Amino acid sequence: MRNRLRYCAGVAVTIRDVAQAAGVHVSTVSRTFTAPQQVNEDTRNRVIEVARELGYRPNRAARSLTTGRTNNIGLIVADLANPFFSSIIKAAQAHARERDYHVFVADTDEDPAVEEELVQAFTKQVDGVILCSPRITNRVITRLAKDVPFVVVNRRLRGYATILMDVAQGSRLAIEHLRELGHRKIAVASGPSGSWTSAEMVAAARAVKGIEVETVGPNTPTEQGGIAAAAEVARSGVTAVLAHNDLLAIGLIEGLTELGLDVPGDMSVVGVDDSLLGRLNRPKLTTVTMPTAAAGRLAVDLLLQSVTAATTLETSLVIRESTAPPKGHP
């Protein structure tokens, strides 16, 4: 074992250095890593050993220049701090890493203009983009899709790879649950305008017989948004409200409480996401679960296999403490 150990600080170890040290041509080193079966076992082992000693790491920029692939995936969400998105991100990231891909995450701050800009910035830097609950229009997505492959989560878009969470199903369960409790008039507090999820929720709620549905919104899907919407919900004469997500639901509860209303005594509240927040909140939130981890993993798979498929994932209802029979109900 010769002492060839030298982690030269700052000086990059290139494929050439390895080739020289191992006494082979650069192409052999290259193939050792990209097509190992083409290289003689002894040679391969020697190259690997030398590379390890020298601390060689392939330069991905150079690699992508020739292969045209970057081994990076872009992931765009409206708000990194929203547990709904962070759960998708975590799953996507772990899944991508197993496939030797990295994930660029970007946060649009709920701004469609920023969203479009970010997609453009990602083009050529990533092999594909996962767009979660987009705020931009389908028209814009279609245009952008010319430049980079897409997977869209929670937006219906014909002819593209999409992953939908069957929020209609979960919403239906939620509304039926409320109906069984005795509620007859409820509100749907929707999310940002253009949200497919919100539209689905409203449609699903309207489809349930024996229930009158008001809509309140659009709202910013944050705690603040919920607080702001509380007054309108209180005013609307409903006894229960289905919120676009857990954050909004929690804000609603906060706002309603400040208005002197008790949840669930005076008003039942149902969220969507099943996030940690909902579990921690008091009262614990009744909520529609969203298969975020599955969606994250699936999005990566669809992107890497470049399959154009429309997948729908199941949702369900978790009944906790924020729903109860309306006042004066037996």
Added chain:
Amino acid sequence: MRNRLRYCAGVAVTIRDVAQAAGVHVSTVSRTFTAPQQVNEDTRNRVIEVARELGYRPNRAARSLTTGRTNNIGLIVADLANPFFSSIIKAAQAHARERDYHVFVADTDEDPAVEEELVQAFTKQVDGVILCSPRITNRVITRLAKDVPFVVVNRRLRGYATILMDVAQGSRLAIEHLRELGHRKIAVASGPSGSWTSAEMVAAARAVKGIEVETVGPNTPTEQGGIAAAAEVARSGVTAVLAHNDLLAIGLIEGLTELGLDVPGDMSVVGVDDSLLGRLNRPKLTTVTMPTAAAGRLAVDLLLQSVTAATTLETSLVIRESTAPPKGHP
């Protein structure tokens, strides 16, 4: 061949296409974007116009190959879903984007081995790495720092760019607050082993006169970790506990409640982070604020200017509902 490797319907527009269409040499196009003052105004305008029409976007891989810079920053955190980290990430990302840098976020799942591996994976793909509340040892960081510039958040490391949050100061305020309420024996529920923040907290607590300090831990800094630690805290005969972060504090409250203890009646709980979670929790969490957004921005600045500086950011105490005088106290 070249076109087979492209996914996009549209053919990639290169600097060469722009040069040809504008009737100039590629180098002129290049300079138009990287050194505009060197190019005649008319030529420059024409090139810019043609580039816009053709939809030209410089290939970052090619650019980094020659410049040696990637315009990417790596950001490593233990848990993306932890609001403490997501706040840092959001700030860093927004700040970096203004400087035409992108941020690669990676989640180590609290695993030091993954952390080290991720740093190595980032090397050569990014111009620098921001390491938040590392779980790896200083020795490992020092070794890795040979390969890529670092900024470390919440870890003291001589000779490197570090950003510390003065959690000792905040902890002191918290303990003094508890002492004034009448508590005499408290616990510090620490975070993961190797956490600088936890060490600071314990030291600061011990330094406060008139208070006896127990330590409980190490704990996983999550809600689950808090639930798990509740029994030991209850057993230890203290009347108050300072938790490593809000998540842990919330878990503790949950666990203590299940054990039949009232917070803050039987046990006061103080968190660290001032996250949304703490504000939403009932009782609302008394907590030490952490300057996460400032840290995120500063980390980017330090990295891009490659300054080796040790900065300490202030913290403070927010008193809410999870702390009260101990039982039987006047």
Added chain:
DNA sequence: CTCGCTCCTGCAATCGCTTGCATAAAGAAT
């Protein structure tokens, strides 16, 4: 009219790696 200077622009090498093709060596088949 020539020299020297400043501005622009073109030329060509280069970054680190991949990959089609050529070539060499070693058996296997004839």
Added chain:
DNA sequence: ATTCTTTATGCAAGCGATTGCAGGAGCGAG
């Protein structure tokens, strides 16, 4: 012994951009 395979390696052409250097145009001064 000759030819044909098979396997392993070397050679060299790029990928798309940047950048030091060289040279032409234009212009004022000598």
